[in-house]
Amino acid sequence: MSDESRPINPDGSPPSLPPRLxxxxxxxxxxxxxxxxxxxxLPGLCAVLFGVGAFTSASPDPGLLFLALLGLAVGFAGVMLIRAAIKGS
Structure with a gap:
């Protein structure tokens, strides 16, 4: 005799629990x-301003360009953090 109140998977195994949230x-x-x-x-905004200034000069300073790239990376991290806060887990 079988118990009709308990569903069974097609392969005969017992039903699995749904994944936990x-x-x-x-x-x-x-x-x-x-x-x-x-x-x-804010550092990303400053990096954009200083980067534009560095690129428009006749001889761009490599140190200033490095700092501008570093500031852009920090700004990108800020965008990703805001995106994670809005999106949730």
Missing amino acids: PPQRGGCATAFMALFGVALL
Whole structure:
């Protein structure tokens, strides 16, 4: 005799449990991520301004170009942090 109230998979194995949802992130962590991301955008903005100034000069300084690239990388990290805060887990 079989128990009709308990569903069985087509291959005869017992049903598996649904996957657990990841824990929700608190609103405070999301706010801190967004604020820190905005703070990281400021070096990126300065890098854009100094990079334009360095490229328009007759002989660009390699040190200034390196700092501009570093600032752009920090700004990109800020964009990714804001994106992660908005998107969630």
